[in-house]
Amino acid sequence: MSTETVKVCTANFGKGASDISVYKQLGGYSCVSSKLFDLSQFEIIDIVQRSGLRGRGGAGFPTGLKWSFVPRNTDKPVYIVVNADEGEPGTFKDHFLMKEDPHRLIEGLTIAAWALGSRTAYIYVRGEFLSCIETLNKAISEAYQAGMLGENIGGTGFSFDIFVHRGAGAYICGEETALINSLEGKKGQPRLKPPFPAVSGAWNSPTCVNNVETLMAIPWILENGPEAYAALGTLQAGGTKVFCISGDVKKPGVYEAPLGVPLMELLNSPQYAGGIEGKLKGVIPGGSSCPILTAEECEKATMDYESMASLKTMFGSGAVMVINETRDMVPLLKSLGNFYAHESCGQCTPCRDGAGYVQRILQSIHKGEGHEGDLELILSLSEQFDGTTICPLAPSLGMASTAFIQKYRSEFESYIQKNKDKKASRISSTFRPGAFW
Amino acid sequence: MNKIQGAVHYVANNRLQFEKGPSPFDPQKSAADQVGHKYKKQEQPSLEEILPKLETPAIKQRLDDLLSRYPEPQGALLEVLWLIQEALGWVPREAIRYAAGICECSPVHAFSVATFYTMYKHAPTGRFLLQFCRNICCEQKGASNIIAYTEKSLGIQTGETTPDGLFTIVQVECLGACANAPVMLVNDDYATDVQDSKLSMLPGTSLNEERVDKILNWCRERAKNLKEEPTRDALGGPILGHKGHPGAPGATAKVQSKNYAPPSPVLGVQAALIDGGVQVSWKCAPDFTHLLLEKKEGSIWKQVAEPPVRTTEIIDPSGEKGSVYRMIATSGERVAKPSLEVEAK
Numbered sequence: 001m002s003t004e005t006v007k008v009c010t011a012n013f014g015k016g017a018s019d020i021s022v023y024k025q026l027g028g029y030s031c032v033s034s035k036l037f038d039l040s041q042f043e044i045i046d047i048v049q050r051s052g053l054r055g056r057g058g059a060g061f062p063t064g065l066k067w068s069f070v071p072r073n074t075d076k077p078v079y080i081v082v083n084a085d086e087g088e089p090g091t092f093k094d095h096f097l098m099k100e101d102p103h104r105l106i107e108g109l110t111i112a113a114w115a116l117g118s119r120t121a122y123i124y125v126r127g128e129f130l131s132c133i134e135t136l137n138k139a140i141s142e143a144y145q146a147g148m149l150g151e152n153i154g155g156t157g158f159s160f161d162i163f164v165h166r167g168a169g170a171y172i173c174g175e176e177t178a179l180i181n182s183l184e185g186k187k188g189q190p191r192l193k194p195p196f197p198a199v200s201g202a203w204n205s206p207t208c209v210n211n212v213e214t215l216m217a218i219p220w221i222l223e224n225g226p227e228a229y230a231a232l233g234t235l236q237a238g239g240t241k242v243f244c245i246s247g248d249v250k251k252p253g254v255y256e257a258p259l260g261v262p263l264m265e266l267l268n269s270p271q272y273a274g275g276i277e278g279k280l281k282g283v284i285p286g287g288s289s290c291p292i293l294t295a296e297e298c299e300k301a302t303m304d305y306e307s308m309a310s311l312k313t314m315f316g317s318g319a320v321m322v323i324n325e326t327r328d329m330v331p332l333l334k335s336l337g338n339f340y341a342h343e344s345c346g347q348c349t350p351c352r353d354g355a356g357y358v359q360r361i362l363q364s365i366h367k368g369e370g371h372e373g374d375l376e377l378i379l380s381l382s383e384q385f386d387g388t389t390i391c392p393l394a395p396s397l398g399m400a401s402t403a404f405i406q407k408y409r410s411e412f413e414s415y416i417q418k419n420k421d422k423k424a425s426r427i428s429s430t431f432r433p434g435a436f437w
Numbered sequence: 438m439n440k441i442q443g444a445v446h447y448v449a450n451n452r453l454q455f456e457k458g459p460s461p462f463d464p465q466k467s468a469a470d471q472v473g474h475k476y477k478k479q480e481q482p483s484l485e486e487i488l489p490k491l492e493t494p495a496i497k498q499r500l501d502d503l504l505s506r507y508p509e510p511q512g513a514l515l516e517v518l519w520l521i522q523e524a525l526g527w528v529p530r531e532a533i534r535y536a537a538g539i540c541e542c543s544p545v546h547a548f549s550v551a552t553f554y555t556m557y558k559h560a561p562t563g564r565f566l567l568q569f570c571r572n573i574c575c576e577q578k579g580a581s582n583i584i585a586y587t588e589k590s591l592g593i594q595t596g597e598t599t600p601d602g603l604f605t606i607v608q609v610e611c612l613g614a615c616a617n618a619p620v621m622l623v624n625d626d627y628a629t630d631v632q633d634s635k636l637s638m639l640p641g642t643s644l645n646e647e648r649v650d651k652i653l654n655w656c657r658e659r660a661k662n663l664k665e666e667p668t669r670d671a672l673g674g675p676i677l678g679h680k681g682h683p684g685a686p687g688a689t690a691k692v693q694s695k696n697y698a699p700p701s702p703v704l705g706v707q708a709a710l711i712d713g714g715v716q717v718s719w720k721c722a723p724d725f726t727h728l729l730l731e732k733k734e735g736s737i738w739k740q741v742a743e744p745p746v747r748t749t750e751i752i753d754p755s756g757e758k759g760s761v762y763r764m765i766a767t768s769g770e771r772v773a774k775p776s777l778e779v780e781a782k
Contacts, residue, residue, distance in 0.1 A: 037704065037705065038705065040720055040721065040722070041722060072722075074769075075768075075769045077508075077683075086613050087610075087611055087613065088611070089572045089573050089574060089610070089611040089615070090573070090574055090611075090615050091613065091615070092613045092614050092615050092616060094613075095613050095614065117701060117722060119683065119701070120682055120683070126613065127519075127554070127556045128556075128612055128613060128622060128625075129613065130625040130669075130671070130673055131625070131626070131627075133672065133673030134670075134673040134674055136673070137672075137673045137674045137675065137676050138674065140676050140679075141675070141676055141677035141678060144676070144677060144678025144679060145677070145678055149678070149679075150678060150679065150680070151680070155777065156704050156705070156777075157701065157702040157703075157704060157774065157776055157777055158701055158702075158704060159701075161679050161680070161681075161682065162676075162679075163506040163676065163679070163682075164672075164673065164676065165515070165516065166515065166516060166519055166671070166672055166673070167515065167554070168515055168518070168519070168554030168555070168556040168557055169554050169555040169556035169609070170553065170554050170555065171610060171611070182515065183512060184509070184511060184512055185507075185509075185511040185512050185513065185514030185515060185540060185542065185550065186511075186546075186550065187549055187550055187553040188553065188554070203508050203509060203512075244615065244616065245616070246574050246615035246616050246618060247574060247577060247578075247615075247618075248577075251640075251641070252615070252616040252617075252618075252641075253616045253640055254616070284573075288572075288573055288611075319615070321573065321574060321577075321615070323577060327577055331576055331581075332573050332576060332577055335571060335572055335573050335576040336572075336573050338571070338610075339572055339573070339610050339611070342610060343610065345553075
């Protein structure tokens with residue numbers, strides 16, 4: 001591994017780059033020039049495809065491919081929506097990226113707008129990040145004044161507007177179709193696909209939804225060339241990733257590292273998290289939806305899409321949650337159960353009711369009122385989430401709880417042992433009508 | 438009907454109400470329920486009472502700005518509800534109806550939206566709304582102890598307001614600041630500590646009992662010095678310089694609907710003198726269906742050629758030094774603005 005990490009998204013951290021003059025001094029907005037305007041739409045998309053950039057929000061879909069799906073020649077406008085509804089437990093990178101370097105996001109958005117033939121973009125920021133919204137609004141106003149946004153940018157006749165939309169606290173709005181619904185002023189409930197947002201998204205127009213980090217990598221790619229970006233990562237996926245490391249480490253925080261960095265290096269190296277506090281018990285590698293890794297699995301894991309898939313977990317949003325030996329797994333999974341039951345949008349029955357069942361079973365186990373067979377019940381519920389819902393919210397709970405129970409089963413069983421009536425079969429009172437509402 | 442099964446009533450106003458039997462489980466209420474309308478009856482002000490606060494010139498101006506950002510007024514619904522919450526401190530029923538009127542949607546739709554999202558408050562809260570994260574990262578670092586400590590030191594339960602009207606405690610899901618876990622929001626500010634008599638969240642600081650005390654004392658101090666909490670723009674301040682969405686509703690909506698987000702004009706037009714005339718070159722965008730090259734003669738633009746759509750250059754044999762050209766692109770029925778004018782040199 002190289003000793004000096006190339007910083008793609010976090011290069012301007014701590015330099016006061018939220019001010020446009022500072023950002024320009026640091027080489028910002030150099031892409032909003034003939035460097036961009038001399039390239040056609042297809043050339044930009046080709047550059048992004050060659051860079052191997054994949055969506056950094058969690059699903060990891062190749063960005064260039066996503067852009068190429070946006071149809072041309074319809075009589076409808078193309079919208080770009082930035083997904084800054086960062087709600088996945090453990091993830092906090094976009095929070096810092098937007099706060100420290102909002103102009104890079106605006107620059108990346110401008111490039112995306114050029115490539116997609118769009119003239120309006122919305123940045124959907126979750127409601128809790130009011131200070132981020134203030135930073136963004138100020139940065140956007142500055143960009144308008146500097147002629148980087150608005151009409152006739154750079155004398156090319158190209159016009160582009162960015163608006164910020166404040167969400168109001170719903171995790172499910174991080175799902176792209178739910179986000180679009182929320183942008184349209186509806187409940188944030190995911191839509192059935194197809195039609196995909198690229199064809200029919202916001203206001204039935206072609207819409208491209210990208211994560212903040214994805215867009216912030218694009219100015220660097222245009223500046224340094226797609227090959228340079230691809231060379232930073234693994235063969236299958238190029239570039240760097242901003243990791244959010246939290247939990248039992250010495251220096252929790254946001255760190256940028258090339259894809260394919262070994263997980264243990266990320267946790268122990270002084271340039272990253274600086275070492276684990278206590279003895280490692282497990283790591284959730286990509287946000288709460290990703291199955292947990294045991295300490296042994298962590299040794300061989302590298303942080304890229306393929307290695308994570310081979311360990312039957314996901315790369316996700318790069319939220320690395322470190323759990324040490326002193327932590328009890330039951331309350332942790334219980335808090336996840338609460339979370340998913342609360343955040344279920346209520347459209348699909350398996351999720352609306354099933355997440356509530358899992359929550360209540362976990363609560364009773366945690367209170368020492370678990371029954372024998374409860375764990376099997378959770379596993380069977382988890383199985384039934386798969387493929388029966390519109391969006392991956394309930395399957396995420398299924399994957400997370402299955403991994404917790406399979407890998408740390410003895411802890412859950414010792415909680416069940418506390419119940420004197422554990423042999424009694426679980427009566428339907430758990431599932432009584434109205435228990436969830 | 439028994440103790441275990443919940444009972445369903447139709448009440449006089451024909452709303453479904455569920456009467457719950459005693460639950461064997463802790464009802465971990467969601468944030469919306471904690472300060473919400475579900476468990477307590479909330480007195481609702483009438484429209485006449487709230488209108489003076491909503492129909493101010495400043496709010497009117499901001500509403501116009503908001504509506505200009507979206508192609509349909511309903512897009513601004515979330516933002517309008519935020520404005521109402523900023524003005525009133527919470528969103529009463531009549532205010533939701535008022536928002537529906539502004540956003541041209543049905544009141545029941547606005548109500549469904551206002552209750553779907555957890556950050557809209559359906560009851561007044563204390564001056565400082567303390568939102569504690571209870572999700573996995575914070576739980577791991579002892580959030581439940583911190584919440585229990587705060588509840589004890591303020592003498593209230595989650596969802597309640599202190600008698601002096603200063604504090605309300607709410608538990609919420611992930612706040613997106615897990616490096617500092619456990620964390621809390623005081624109104625709209627992240628707080629894990631107080632630095633230079635301001636709430637702060639510096640790297641490496643997380644809530645503990647001592648810091649919670651510090652923050653609570655900071656709030657009390659502020660309440661002494663400032664009579665009222667200064668209002669803070671719920672939408673993060675204005676965006677200066679934008680002219681709105683090209684298809685936004687308003688006086689000119691019908692005029693614009695035909696020209697709803699026109700295609701981009703022809704870009705990168707250049708004219709170069711060569712032997713045998715002027716070579717005009719340009720960038721072709723994939724959505725063009727028709728192209729037109731025009732030359733200025735006197736003050737009149739005259740059509741010179743209709744280049745095929747996929748080409749990027751054409752030679753005008755009649756061109757000479759100083760001829761001025763522009764191009765006009767069409768995409769379907771929509772005609773773009775003319776490109777910039779270029780002079781052959």
